[in-house]
Amino acid sequence: MTLTVTRTQWLQDNGVHVAVAALLLFNALFTANFLTVGNFRTQLIQSAPVLIVALGMALVIGTEGVDLSVGAVMALAAAVIPLYLGAGPVVAILMALTAGLAAGALNGFLVAKVGIQPIVATLALLVGGRGLALVIADGQLVQLHDPAFLALGTDDLLGIPISVLIAGALALLVAAVTNRTTFGRQLVAVGGNRRAAALAGLPVDRVLVGVYVICGVLAAISGVLATSRLGASDPADMGLLMELSAITAVVVGGTPLTGGRVRVLGTVMGVVLMQLVRATLIKHNLPDSIAQMIQAAIIVAAVYVARERR
Amino acid sequence: MPTDPVIEVAGVTKTFAGVRALDDVDFTLHRGEIHALVGENGAGKSTLIKVLTGIHAADRGRISRNGRISTIYQEVNLVPLMSVAANLFLGREPRTRFGLVDRARRDAAAAELLSGYGITADVRSPLGTLAVGEQQMVALARAVEADADVVIMDEPTSSLEPREVETLLDVVRKLHEAGIAIIYVSHRMDELYRICDAVTVLRDGRNVHSGPLKDLPRIELVSLMLGRSVTEIRRHGTTAFGEDHHADTRPVLEALDLTSKPRINGVNVSVRPGEVVGLAGLLGSGRTETAKAIIGALPLDHGTVLVAGKPVPHNVKAATRAGISMLAEDRKTEGIIPNLSVRENIVLAALPRLGRFGITSRARQDRIVDAFVKRLRIKVSSPEQKVAELSGGNQQKVLLARWLCTEPRILLLDEPTRGIDVGAKAEVQALIDELAREGLAVLLISSELDELLDGADRLVVLRDGEVAGELEGDRLTREHVLAAIAAEVMDDADSH
Numbered sequence: 001m002t003l004t005v006t007r008t009q010w011l012q013d014n015g016v017h018v019a020v021a022a023l024l025l026f027n028a029l030f031t032a033n034f035l036t037v038g039n040f041r042t043q044l045i046q047s048a049p050v051l052i053v054a055l056g057m058a059l060v061i062g063t064e065g066v067d068l069s070v071g072a073v074m075a076l077a078a079a080v081i082p083l084y085l086g087a088g089p090v091v092a093i094l095m096a097l098t099a100g101l102a103a104g105a106l107n108g109f110l111v112a113k114v115g116i117q118p119i120v121a122t123l124a125l126l127v128g129g130r131g132l133a134l135v136i137a138d139g140q141l142v143q144l145h146d147p148a149f150l151a152l153g154t155d156d157l158l159g160i161p162i163s164v165l166i167a168g169a170l171a172l173l174v175a176a177v178t179n180r181t182t183f184g185r186q187l188v189a190v191g192g193n194r195r196a197a198a199l200a201g202l203p204v205d206r207v208l209v210g211v212y213v214i215c216g217v218l219a220a221i222s223g224v225l226a227t228s229r230l231g232a233s234d235p236a237d238m239g240l241l242m243e244l245s246a247i248t249a250v251v252v253g254g255t256p257l258t259g260g261r262v263r264v265l266g267t268v269m270g271v272v273l274m275q276l277v278r279a280t281l282i283k284h285n286l287p288d289s290i291a292q293m294i295q296a297a298i299i300v301a302a303v304y305v306a307r308e309r310r
Numbered sequence: 311m312p313t314d315p316v317i318e319v320a321g322v323t324k325t326f327a328g329v330r331a332l333d334d335v336d337f338t339l340h341r342g343e344i345h346a347l348v349g350e351n352g353a354g355k356s357t358l359i360k361v362l363t364g365i366h367a368a369d370r371g372r373i374s375r376n377g378r379i380s381t382i383y384q385e386v387n388l389v390p391l392m393s394v395a396a397n398l399f400l401g402r403e404p405r406t407r408f409g410l411v412d413r414a415r416r417d418a419a420a421a422e423l424l425s426g427y428g429i430t431a432d433v434r435s436p437l438g439t440l441a442v443g444e445q446q447m448v449a450l451a452r453a454v455e456a457d458a459d460v461v462i463m464d465e466p467t468s469s470l471e472p473r474e475v476e477t478l479l480d481v482v483r484k485l486h487e488a489g490i491a492i493i494y495v496s497h498r499m500d501e502l503y504r505i506c507d508a509v510t511v512l513r514d515g516r517n518v519h520s521g522p523l524k525d526l527p528r529i530e531l532v533s534l535m536l537g538r539s540v541t542e543i544r545r546h547g548t549t550a551f552g553e554d555h556h557a558d559t560r561p562v563l564e565a566l567d568l569t570s571k572p573r574i575n576g577v578n579v580s581v582r583p584g585e586v587v588g589l590a591g592l593l594g595s596g597r598t599e600t601a602k603a604i605i606g607a608l609p610l611d612h613g614t615v616l617v618a619g620k621p622v623p624h625n626v627k628a629a630t631r632a633g634i635s636m637l638a639e640d641r642k643t644e645g646i647i648p649n650l651s652v653r654e655n656i657v658l659a660a661l662p663r664l665g666r667f668g669i670t671s672r673a674r675q676d677r678i679v680d681a682f683v684k685r686l687r688i689k690v691s692s693p694e695q696k697v698a699e700l701s702g703g704n705q706q707k708v709l710l711a712r713w714l715c716t717e718p719r720i721l722l723l724d725e726p727t728r729g730i731d732v733g734a735k736a737e738v739q740a741l742i743d744e745l746a747r748e749g750l751a752v753l754l755i756s757s758e759l760d761e762l763l764d765g766a767d768r769l770v771v772l773r774d775g776e777v778a779g780e781l782e783g784d785r786l787t788r789e790h791v792l793a794a795i796a797a798e799v800m801d802d803a804d805s806h
Contacts, residue, residue: 182661182668189658192647199607199644200659200712201630260649 011305016253016269019298023276031283041161043275045229048167049074050245051271052222054253055174056215057246058267062178063191063211064259065111065118070219070246072129073103074239077223079133081149082142082233089149097220103129104216108209126243133235142233153229163225170218175264177214184262187211192260248295249274252302274298314341315376316459316491317362322371324357331357332368333515339460341377344482344492346502346523348535349512350593350757355495358512359462362493377459377491382449382466390438394429395420397437398452426484427451428477443474450481454490461485462493465594467501479505497592498774499528499796513537528796533788535592536759559583560619562751563634563720565604568613573599574775577613581720581751586742588766589755590791596775597755598639601722604753605629605636617720630659633719637709637726639755641702645709648698652690653679655697655708660715682711686741703734710741720751727761739765759791771795 027034053070060067077096084092103125110121144150155162178184186207189197198204219239227233253270255263274295281291317339324332332354339345349355360366361373363381388397395417396403403411404419420433427447431440437448446466453461463482467475482505485492494506502509502523509526511519511534519526519534561580568577574596581587589597602608604615606622606629615622617632638644647655657664657675664674679693686707690700697708706726713721723742727735742765746752756762762769768782771794779794781787 180670182665182670185654185658185661185670189647189650189654192649193643195644196638196647197658198626199605199636199638201627201716202658203627260647 012254015302015305016266016273020269020273020276023273023280027276027280027283031280034283043279044164045161047271047275048161048163049222049226050242050249050275051167051268052170052225053219053239053242054246054249054267054271055170055264056218057243058250058253058255058262058264059174059178059187059211060118060215061247061250061255061257062259062262063187063208064194064257065191065208065211066122066247066257067107067212067215067219068119068122068243069103069107069125069129070215070222071239071242072126072133073100073216073219074223074226074242075130075133075235076100076103076136077220078227078233078238079136079235081224081227082144083136085144085146085149089146089152092146092149093224096224097217100216100218100220100223101213102216103219104213105209107216108212111212112205112208130235133238137233137235139236141236144227144231144233149228150231151228153225153227153231163229166221166225170221171264171268178262178264183207183210188260188262190259191262245274248299252298254302257303315339315374316341317376317379318372318374319358319362320372322358322361322368322373324361324366324368326357330515332361335371335512335515335517337362337510337517337520339491339493340508341459341491342486342489343507344486344494344505346506346509347493347495347512348497348502348509348531350535353512353535354515355512356464357515359464359493359495363462375460378457379460379462380453380456380458381462381464382446382453383464388437388445388449388452391436393417393434394424394431394437394440394448395433397448398423398433398455400452402456423451423455424448427481441474443470443478446470446474446478447481450478450485454485454488458490460491460493462495464495465497466494467496467498475501497594499531502531503528511535529792532592532792532796536757536792559585562618563604563753564614564616564619565600566614566616568600568603568615569611570599570603570608570613571611572775573608574603574772577603577772577775577777579604579753579770579777581753583719583749583751584746585768586746586752586754586766588762588769589753589772590759590762590769591772591778591795593757595772595795597772598724599775600772601636601724601753601755604722605634607636630716633717634722635659635713635716635718635720636722637706637713637724639724639728641705641709646697646705648696650697651694652683652688652697652700652708653693656682656693656711656715659712663716678715679711682715686711686714687737701730701734703730703738706730706734706738707741710738714745718750720753721745722753722755724755725757726754727756727758759788763788763791773797 033039057067057070076099080096080099081092084095107122107125110116111118152162157165186202189202190204190207194204223239226238249270250267251257252273253263253266255261255266277294277298278291281294315338319335319337322332322335335358337358347355357366359381361368363379398420399416404415406412417433424433429444429447431444437445466478470478479501482492496502506523508521509523510517513535518537559582561582563581565577565579569575577596577600579587579600589600591597599608603610603613606625610624617634622628622632647658653675656679661670664678665671683690683693688704688707697705700708726742727738739761742752742754754762754766763786769786769791770777771779771781771791773795778797781790
């Protein structure tokens, strides 16, 4: 009995690491050209936007919530950029982040103050946000030509792609916020037992609004990086289904949907795992449709492992 | 009284996670009788009901049921969005010859049936639009219509208006006349004595009394419910300060005219520094609500809370800042954050003060947690142990520590020794004394009369949401408290 409990616990905590290690080993042995710098670069660059969104998602899920609007927020950020790029890349990026902040604040307001369930509140923005993005962009894909802005998505710093560096830095930052700040600990407490947190005098509403704002801003950063890499503002396709990828990574990484726990490293590994699965299948010439089904199987397995112990 | 038992239970024992919820309980319900089932919170009433209805399997003992049982819970468990008629016939709808639900027949039957229960509302309207009392009546009608031989009613009148209570009691009498046996769970003495034939008193999972109700004086019944504590925990006299000392200190907490209908109505409580004031009364008398009103967690119709003479805005944050802390009754849902460590649970409320610029300081946390673990003698393998793994008594100490590190002036303790073992109980009680001696004002709520008599300097007795009496000094006796709770005027009560 105790043995199975501890084993389940161990699997919950370390399953994602084991899976990543196993896939790396498999690819090292059986996949041609896997252990190359070029390949790792590609994998990391492709992972960066998902990771940044997933970090925010992990925080939201830690409060027993969910944010379905992240993909739409990425589209909003993408739509805003060409409007302000004339005033310089810094202004354009700041405006895009402001859009993410506003979207997050709206989500937080609906969840914390109005008391709408997170899934419904953020669903509203999932639908409406992309609509607004398309209105802003007049439904058009806009090619971008500002070299400084495009460098963000294509250039290296110290031999590492800038977007990967940013994603890494944000992961460290989110880990520090979660573990080392009052806000982070209050967040986990609110997710673990909201009534007790309220009775302990914690600023529950403020924490919730803060979490959704962070998630919105992170989604906007991801939208900026993805737009820069694409070299075009494409609000119709930007961040499509990103909410599902992010939730998947968080859950696979061992953060329980029931709240009260945020696993930042697990989330990073969750993103890496899902990326590796796709890369492996593609490199072995399996179609994307198979990849999707395998991803589904992984999600079910992860949720099965993470199910409530009785 | 007919002697034909419809439910017979012998030697039933049920244990949850090491805690005995039922301990060798015998219980007999005869056909057609109205049987009161009483006892304080945690006495085992709900568990007994769940064992009777088969929701829980007993660990040991024999249960025989000779009829269908229907339970009506405190919270109506019907489908609020479906129509009244649909609820009434849920699962046994009249059918047309095509096998479809015959709505016309169903609605007509429902209307006719419900008129017998004094309900004239449109049976096609959603159940949720009816008043709670009416909903309960629908639940009752449903139970009777389902040909139940036994109806279990769990605090059916707790959320009803006086007029609705009368209708409900009429219906209960009708059921009785129809030969249906009823188990009636309630704390309202008046109701019990008006309609019940027999009574069973549970305390700490044991049946401490079963017999006809009318032979049992009210005061005796209350005494049976509150009981003597399981063991003589300790004799301690009153706290260190003398009574006179209290008299000239200004109260640090004054709660005036707290009203939140229908739970509490014009409650006044004051506590001086170093004083332990007990809130006595039966379950549902408004004890917890009074504490919640003081901490700002219960919306008030009116009323004021003063700390050191200054009014405190009515919300938890302001109350906490003013120095009020509350140890909630329900450790699980309102106290511990189960997946956090002992350390994090302790520092939770004091987090902002233990860090700088929003960054937490681990060193300061460790120091304060260490101090409290030692001082409150919390048994943990390490402060990083998950709080959910601790025993009830140690969890309670963790929560006490959480509040103490906010350096409160007023501590509201709601059943601080509930569900913790005897040794830990004595320790928690000794701690309360110690804290009061250090100058903290303590408001102590307990279902155990002895705990209150031993631990409190003064008692405020609540009955039906109102203050039924205030006792101190010579009048701080079991008899006076019981009299106040049972609403009987004692001869000497006025002469003092």
